[in-house]
Amino acid sequence: MNLVVNARDAMPRGGQVTLETANAEMDENYVRDHLGARPGRYVMLAVHDTGLGMDAETQKHIFEPFFTTKEKGKGTGLGLATVYGIVKQSEGYIWVDSAPGVGTTVRVYLPWVQAEPAAERPKPSGVPEETPPRGTETVLLAEDEEMVRRMTREVLEGAGYRVLEAASGFEALRVSAGHTGRLDLLLTDVVMPGMSGRELAERLAPVRPGMKVLYMSGHTDDAIFHHGVTQAGTGFLQKPFTPEALERRVRELLGQGVVEQGGPAARP
Numbered sequence: 001m002n003l004v005v006n007a008r009d010a011m012p013r014g015g016q017v018t019l020e021t022a023n024a025e026m027d028e029n030y031v032r033d034h035l036g037a038r039p040g041r042y043v044m045l046a047v048h049d050t051g052l053g054m055d056a057e058t059q060k061h062i063f064e065p066f067f068t069t070k071e072k073g074k075g076t077g078l079g080l081a082t083v084y085g086i087v088k089q090s091e092g093y094i095w096v097d098s099a100p101g102v103g104t105t106v107r108v109y110l111p112w113v114q115a116e117p118a119a120e121r122p123k124p125s126g127v128p129e130e131t132p133p134r135g136t137e138t139v140l141l142a143e144d145e146e147m148v149r150r151m152t153r154e155v156l157e158g159a160g161y162r163v164l165e166a167a168s169g170f171e172a173l174r175v176s177a178g179h180t181g182r183l184d185l186l187l188t189d190v191v192m193p194g195m196s197g198r199e200l201a202e203r204l205a206p207v208r209p210g211m212k213v214l215y216m217s218g219h220t221d222d223a224i225f226h227h228g229v230t231q232a233g234t235g236f237l238q239k240p241f242t243p244e245a246l247e248r249r250v251r252e253l254l255g256q257g258v259v260e261q262g263g264p265a266a267r268p
Contacts, residue, residue, distance in 0.1 A: 002083050003047040003106050010051030010104060020046040024109060037093050041112035048105040054098040062096065083108070134160035137184035137254055141165045142172040142200060143216075144192045148239075152187070155243040156250065169195025169203075176204060183211045185254055190217040201234070212253050216241070 007017045024044040031037045054062070063084040087094045090110050098104035139161050143149035146167070153163045164179060166172035169192055176183060186204060188197035201213045216237040235253045237246065 002080065003108075006080065006106075007047050007049035007051065007104070010049050010053075012052075015050035015103075018046075018048040020044075020048070022046075023112065026109070034093070034095065037109075042092070042109040043112050045108045045110075046105055048103065050103045053100045053102045053104055054096075055100050059096055059098060063094075135251060135254065136160055136162075138162045138164065138179075138182055139185045139187055139250070140172060140176060140179075140183050140211075142167075142169060142186065142188040142192065142197065144168055144189060148189075152246065155246055156187075158243075159247045159250075161250070168192055169197070169200035172200055173203060176208065183208050185250065186211055186213045187250070188213070188215060190215050214250060214253050 004017060004019070011017075022044045024042045026034075026037055026039050026042060028039055031039050062080050084094060087108055087110070092108060092110040094106065094108050096104065096106050135156075139156055141149060141153055141156070141163055143152060143165075144167055149165055149167065153165055156163050164175050164183075166175050169188075172186075172188070183204075186201055186208075188200055190197045192200075197215050204211060213234040214237060215234060216239055235249060237249050241249075
């Protein structure tokens with residue numbers, strides 16, 4: 001998805017995005033021309049666009065966390081860094097071919113595996129499945145991606161929580177200002193246009209002193225933690241996550257104890 005979104009954004013005046021998949025084999029000759037690769041069979045995914053393209057200097061930095069060529073507020077600089085982290089965790093490779101005015105092709109190679117799917121182990125009879133504890137607390141959800149925000153809200157509401165949602169940090173501040181009750185947890189994306197999750201948490205902290213903070217991000221690099229998301233009283237949830245993982249992490253954080261919040265008049 002990140003590759004396709006980047007391809008779309010590289011064509012402000014329109015163009016064509018082409019997706020390609022194929023089985024591929026890296027032989028000794030190919031590996032000699034692509035340092036770091038290993039010979040073997042791979043599955044290849046390519047995303048090609050007819051957009052603006054990139055010069056050689058830009059291509060040196062595209063996988064760096066928080067590097068972006070988009071205008072302020074339009075990009076986080078985490079899309080390709082996230083793709084790179086996922087590919088490397090899968091022991092794969094990613095290469096980019098691009099030139100100004102020509103367009104860009106990103107090729108991802110993942111190891112080809114031929115194996116029978118693992119059989120699901122039968123559950124012992126008479127042992128009930130573990131169900132995440134239900135909650136009653138109020139969660140302020142700040143997430144700029146509409147689909148992620150909607151699915152996260154549905155999971156939390158299904159688990160018993162009351163959810164107030166916002167599509168940006170600024171909207172989250174307004175939602176907090178209009179809410180006269182408690183806010184037990186801020187669940188926020190780390191990087192959002194206009195205001196980061198950390199800045200949002202810092203601006204709410206003086207008026208919501210008992211509120212816990214759970215950051216979420218699809219970024220796989222340690223740079224995320226350099227943005228101040230590992231302070232006491234906070235947690236981190238790696239995207240993508242399952243509904244069970246979300247419920248469990250929220251419950252763990254809220255179960256650490258509650259600090260009394262100030263009265264309504266003190267809230268933003």
